[in-house]
Amino acid sequence: MTSRAESAAASRRALIDAATDLLDLGGLEAVTMRAVGARAGMTRGAPYRHFPDKEGLLIAVGTQAWDRLEKQVRALRADSSLSPAEKLRGVLTALITIGRSQPHLYQLMFSNPTGDPDAMVRAGQRSHDEFLAIVAALVGEHDAGRYGALLIGSAAGITGMEVDGQLGDKWGTSAEELVDTLVAMVANSR
């Protein structure tokens, strides 16, 4: 029934899920290898059977989150009932939603766990490719890179402010309003 490979894969998944839960519940400082092991029903040394070190585990957590986002973006792109601008708005809204519901995970996705400078970048590569296709449909192939980077960077920064609670009180606006403004500006600039 439970072959060794199966149980190893299940353990790996349990560890990633435990780390994600701890991240959501108590932020990055709550994610200790000991706590992750305990929450996954193991002891402190067990995670090292599946990940080289803590950073490796965190990269796996971020990769899983990027994979989930990629599926959403892919679905949006395939939805023929939406206009290019609506698809773009959908992607940026999905980003905001992650930021709001899982702020610590969101920060991890856009962070750079010391060491490999672009491990998390690679994790988000497929999402970025999907996103680029949506942007290209709106502004054309030639400007897709420039506007894509502008939109992703802007959305990331805006969501970051939203996550830190800076938007509402201080600037009197919301992340959605800013994204709408941004999409409208890009669509008009063509």
Added chain:
Amino acid sequence: MTSRAESAAASRRALIDAATDLLDLGGLEAVTMRAVGARAGMTRGAPYRHFPDKEGLLIAVGTQAWDRLEKQVRALRADSSLSPAEKLRGVLTALITIGRSQPHLYQLMFSNPTGDPDAMVRAGQRSHDEFLAIVAALVGEHDAGRYGALLIGSAAGITGMEVDGQLGDKWGTSAEELVDTLVAMVANSR
């Protein structure tokens, strides 16, 4: 000559400088209370005479960086030889420059050291106020908040991508080009 208050202030400054140096040299993980004390010519317990804990020291480091930026923004705003759009471009470029020359400090400025959710926000308050005045001169008082948040968030996100080295190879653009695009879009949207 060196009264007690003076030497205490000097020690405090030395500790902040030491922490900033360590941050620049080896990232956040290199900033340990022990190393900060040692670099400032003291022992590990000494920093606790000037800061309640490590987070307090980091907030002081971030506050100092925001204060420096505020002076730059203030000077830009006062420079009557610049157009509103040029002033805006100058501020965003200053942000990019910090991100490039002191990436870890930059991340700290926009991070949220666990605990007080807006300690760093308060640190940047005066910079933000100065910035808001510049934006208001460009898009009018009514839309200043919305466009100000959009611009700050976008610049922060774009610089973050630049810091992580994502811009050049992957999207084939630069932070300056994106900021120029952004400023042009905002100026045109009026």
Added chain:
DNA sequence: TCATAGAGGTGACAGCGTCATCTGAAACGC
């Protein structure tokens, strides 16, 4: 059937943030 590989448990170590306690010198009341 038996050797092996690999998941998981356990003891140990150095480094960390932090605190209680001690020391010495500057500041202050008289």
Added chain:
DNA sequence: GCGTTTCAGATGACGCTGTCACCTCTATGA
């Protein structure tokens, strides 16, 4: 001028962390 207070800094200690070496046990494969 002298005793007292205050406070910067030094030091020992504690619990927690990431990580490793080593041990145990069981599914796997010849």
